[in-house]
Amino acid sequence: MRPLRALQPQSLISALPVLLGVLFALLPGSPASAGDRVVVGGRPVDAAKxxxxxxxxxxxxxxxxxxxxxxxxxxxxxxxxxxxxxxxxxxxxxxxxxxxxxxxxxxxxxxxxxxxxxxxxxxxxxxxxxxxxxxxxxxxxxxxxxxxxxxxxxIPMAGRHDKGYKPGAAAEVYGWGDISGYGDYEPRLRAADVDMLEDSACGRAYPKGSEGAFDKDSMVCAGVREGGRDACQGDSGGPLVAHGRVVGLVSWGAGCGEEGRPGVYTRVSAMAxxxxxxxx
CATH class of the missing domain: 2.40.10.10 (Trypsin-like serine proteases)
Structure with missing residues (x-):
């Protein structure tokens, strides 16, 4: 199963209440325990702001x-x-x-x-x-x-040469998705601080395979070296923001916040x- 980061319809998953919509459940690697809230490392933010x-x-x-x-x-x-x-x-x-x-x-x-x-x-x-x-x-x-x-x-879309795409640039990813990797959703908007990563690092993390393949022309990666801050299921389509512009949209990745497995985002400048x- 491909590691997309959206929920599954309620009618298809009602038999698995603990794993609602967890598209990553069949992926390699072990998610953090349900009580480990730092797997995506987010914090509540004011949706009105x-x-x-x-x-x-x-x-x-x-x-x-x-x-x-x-x-x-x-x-x-x-x-x-x-x-x-x-x-x-x-x-x-x-x-x-x-x-x-x-x-x-x-x-x-x-x-x-x-x-x-x-x-x-x-x-x-x-x-x-x-x-x-x-x-x-x-x-x-x-x-x-x-x-x-x-x-x-x-919010404005980033242009092709936007400084928000520079490796190491500080960014934030926003969403209402899973905060534990086990279908643990909260009703409030959350944001996680991540860093923009070099295309070469993304290519090494995601060579062509069953999960997908990193394409520097249409994708960008963000995360932290040690893992622990990331988007997760339910966050798909949400914005990755750097320098006040949306640089990416939550797309896919392996697990949630795993070390060496950063989040992959649609490169907004390529789609603008x-x-x-x-x-x-």
């Missing part, structure tokens, strides 16, 4: 407890959200994305169990036709919202022209 971090939600597919959240995204225009293409796959949703009629985007909701912030229906979806499910390259989709989010809610072409 980070309105450009959005949750993708479908209560029909993922239940009502956490507003139906299953992936993340970044608000790069008042009506434009970028996320991972695999978030809209049959593998994640359990059905064709065209059959999911209640897809919404949530911004500024500090507790997914409540109704604060802004929740807007998705009007149109564009999924990159060049997304390669074998290598995970081109993992991007553009969502057009039914109505605009409030002014000041967006496509995003603009398919924006509202």
């Amino acid at each position: 980070h309105p450009w971090v959005v949750a993708l939600a479908s209560r029909d597919r993922f239940g009502t407890e956490r507003s139906g959240q299953f992936c993340g995204g970044a608000l790069v225009g008042a009506r434009t959200v970028i996320t991972a293409a695999h978030c809209l796959s049959r593998e994640v949703l359990g059905v064709d994305h065209g059959r999911v009629d209640d897809l919404h985007v949530i911004s500024g909701r500090n507790d997914l169990r409540k109704a604060t912030g802004h929740e807007v229906k998705v009007r149109k979806k564009w999924i990159n036709p060049a997304y390669d499910t074998g290598t995970n390259s081109g993992d991007v989709a553009v969502l057009t919202l039914d109505k605009p989010m409030p002014a000041g809610s967006t 022209d496509l995003v603009r072409e398919h924006s509202a």
